Amino acid sequence: MFEQGPFGRQAEEMIEQLKKTLGDTFGEDFTASVRERAMSFRTDLIEEDTRFLLEAELPGFRKEEIDIDYTASYLTIRAVRHEQNPESDETRRVIRSERRYGEFVRRFFIENADRDKIRASLKDGILKLDIPKKEVAGGKRILIEGED
CATH class of the missing domain: 1.10.287 (Helix Hairpins)
Known part of the structure; x- marks a missing residue:
């Protein structure tokens, strides 16, 4: 039941x-x-000219329970929630517990991110990442010298 x-x-x-x-x-x-x-958890990833914006739904997580890593063009967000058993006694028993426990991980390939300038904030269960792009030197047109 x-x-x-x-x-x-x-x-x-x-x-x-x-x-x-x-x-x-x-x-x-x-x-x-x-x-x-x-x-898993839901995320939105948006690309702008100079940065990426990522929002992830992590309701109930504290910032100490979330780990963010950017290595080799992969952004990894890991959130770990440890199980807390609801207390039961003679007058009260837990009929249903729907809280998710364990490790929740998402990984994204994000090329050319400036890892030293990534900023993160957590408010109302929403993790927001501002991921600036590295400044890439513009291309150069090469002219061929000599006779045709």
Whole structure:
């Protein structure tokens, strides 16, 4: 009667059951995308002339629980939430707990970001990143000298 949503351990169990039931009908890519959506968060990534703007929904996370890394043109956002069991006693019992726990990770390929100037803020569950682009020297037209 009271079941938790498809997150955490139950998501893994559901995916394993799908694999058993469907076999290789959809392949590993199908189950990987289901798992990714269950343990992910929504983001918007916008490119402007001089920068990228990224907004990620991370409600309930504190800034200490979020790690942002930019290495080799990949921006990785990792948020870790540790399980906190709701307290039950003789007068009160937990019937349903729908909070997601675990590690939530998104990775984006962002070329030419100026890693030293990336700025991040977290307000009302929205992580905002301002990612300036590196200044790239303009091209130079080369003229061929000599006879035709």
